[in-house]
Amino acid sequence: MDFLQESLFDINTYLSEETIQVAIKLAIFIAIILPVIFLLRGWARRFFTKKYAPHYGMLAGKVVLYSGVVIIIITVMTQLGISLAPLLGAAGIVGIALGFASQTSVSNIISGLFLIAEQPFKVDDIITINATTGIVMSIDVLSVKLRTFDNQFVRIPNETLIKSEVINVTRFPIRRLSAKVSVAYKEDIGQVREILMEVAEKNQYALSEPEPLIVFEAFGASSIDLSFKVWSLSEEHILLRNTIQEEIKQTFDNKDIEIPFPHVSLYTGSATSPIPIQMVDGAEKENPEDGEETLG
Numbered sequence: 341m342d343f344l345q346e347s348l349f350d351i352n353t354y355l356s357e358e359t360i361q362v363a364i365k366l367a368i369f370i371a372i373i374l375p376v377i378f379l380l381r382g383w384a385r386r387f388f389t390k391k392y393a394p395h396y397g398m399l400a401g402k403v404v405l406y407s408g409v410v411i412i413i414i415t416v417m418t419q420l421g422i423s424l425a426p427l428l429g430a431a432g433i434v435g436i437a438l439g440f441a442s443q444t445s446v447s448n449i450i451s452g453l454f455l456i457a458e459q460p461f462k463v464d465d466i467i468t469i470n471a472t473t474g475i476v477m478s479i480d481v482l483s484v485k486l487r488t489f490d491n492q493f494v495r496i497p498n499e500t501l502i503k504s505e506v507i508n509v510t511r512f513p514i515r516r517l518s519a520k521v522s523v524a525y526k527e528d529i530g531q532v533r534e535i536l537m538e539v540a541e542k543n544q545y546a547l548s549e550p551e552p553l554i555v556f557e558a559f560g561a562s563s564i565d566l567s568f569k570v571w572s573l574s575e576e577h578i579l580l581r582n583t584i585q586e587e588i589k590q591t592f593d594n595k596d597i598e599i600p601f602p603h604v605s606l607y608t609g610s611a612t613s614p615i616p617i618q619m620v621d622g623a624e625k626e627n628p629e630d631g632e633e634t635l636g
Contacts, residue, residue: 362419370412377408394463398478399456448482451498455479461508468507469496514547515577517570519585522563524598529556529564535595539587540570545580547571563600 381404389397456479461467465476467486472494474486484501486494509515523532533554540552550571557565568588572580592599 366416366419369415373408373412377405380408381405398463445482448498451502452479452481452483454502455484455498460506461511465511466509468509469501469504472496473509510574513574514550514571515574516550517572517577517580517584519568519570519581519588520557521566521568521588522560522599523566523592524600525564527564527597529566531595532566532597535591535597536566536568536588539584539591540568543570543580543584543587545572545576545583547573562602 381401384404385397385401387397388400461476461479463476463478466473467476469486472486472488474488474492474494477485477487477493481498483495483497486496488494521532521536523529536554537552540546541548546552547570552571553569555567555569557567559565570580570584589599591597
């Protein structure tokens with residue numbers, strides 16, 4: 341019983357009426373300020389996303405959230421009578437030490453600011469960096485997060501993006517497909533051009549403006565090589581690639597246009613006459629009378 345009374349006395353000593361009032365004020369303050377912070381974060385994200393770009397909205401939301409948390413911490417420490425001067429001094433020393441120890445992080449932060457200012461891509465764009473292609477999920481201070489087409493998460497440091505070549509696949513509304521088309525030397529190139537233009541005209545994903553283009557690439561080893569360049573909307577590029585090449589193959593088959601496979605011709609010295617080869621049926625047999633071998 342005496343122990344219980346002593347414990348209650350110690351609690352009453354530390355939990356004075358003034359301390360309880362401060363705790364109640366802080367609880368009410370936190371209960372009010374937290375919903376306000378989340379509301380402001382949501383508003384900032386929507387406003388900057390609509391006015392500028394999604395990654396600006398994400399960045400604005402984070403700035404509001406982190407600023408609100410800092411305000412809460414400072415307010416709580418001030419109400420509890422904790423001086424901020426020693427903490428700021430210690431934070432300065434720790435910051436200097438961390439600065440020397442984390443030069444890569446500082447470089448990523450600076451690179452992130454350049455990315456945000458330059459805007460080579462934005463959230464939901466499709467980009468290719470080195471051998472990785474994916475959809476931009478977020479652009480943060482230290483890194484950019486991608487989701488690949490096979491649903492893998494990829495984190496790329498901002499410093500790597502600044503130093504590397506980045507291809508923004510969806511930056512512009514339309515894209516051009518360059519399909520290689522090879523035909524036999526015996527084919528009429530004018531007819532082939534007409535067939536290809538007809539295929540492009542009938543394809544639902546091919547744009548008529550800019551107009552499709554056919555470029556004579558080269559006299560190949562076994563074929564005449566053409567480059568068939570067709571435009572489409574960026575989001576329909578894959579659909580165009582799949583459909584138009586299937587339609588070219590089907591149309592060539594219907595029109596008896598030969599798509600040659602690689603082959604080699606042997607010549608005996610004449611520029612146009614190949615080595616004569618005669619195919620004979622049967623197998624090698626031995627003549628039982630004179631022992632000579634013949635082909636039958």
